[in-house]
Amino acid sequence: MQCKAGLPWLSSLLVLVLVLVLVLQPGVLCDSLVCYFCAPTSLNRTCKHVLSECPARELCSTGDGRFGRAPLLFSKGCMSRSDCARPKSAVVRGNNVTFTYSCCGRNYCNSSPRITRSALTVTAIAVSVFAVGWPDLTCG
Incomplete structure (x- = not known):
């Protein structure tokens, strides 16, 4: 078995990770926030989260719709600060x-607890490691 000089797999891994980061972080290349969008949906239903680029000066929002004191609906999207x-x-x-809203000013900040930025980052790293292949460290 012959070992290749240097670490060519490392440069491929870095390029792949960079591409994945740019794909998962579209807001890096523009001034607008990227938020999840979900039309008003019943609490007992799930919603397919769609990524949406907000207009300039809008924030990510999560809406809580209540009938009296009973929670009834939720929504996600973009909204002006006011x-x-x-x-x-x-x-x-x-x-x-009655809908009340909470807003935030970071990309993907209105994600559900099941879809977090850290989970996406860990997934991207794992995919890039397996896509490039684990390095053979037995050469030496």
Whole structure:
């Protein structure tokens, strides 16, 4: 068995990780935030999170829709800072639902607890290691 000089796998690994980071972090190349979008959805249902680039000067938001004190709906998207501070009322299927919003100013910050940035980073590293292949350290 012959060993190759240097660590050519390392440069391939670095290029792959860089590409994955840029793909997973589209906001790195632009001024707008990238947030998850989900139309108002029942709490007992799941929503397919879609990535959305916010217009300039908007924040990521998560909405909590309540009928009285009972939680009923949730939503995610982009919203102006001034709208984040104001509750909104809407009639949904004949019920007066009040939405309150929480907003944040980082990419992907309105993700659900199941989809976090750290989980995406760990997944990207694991995929890049397995895609490039584990180095053969037995040469020496």
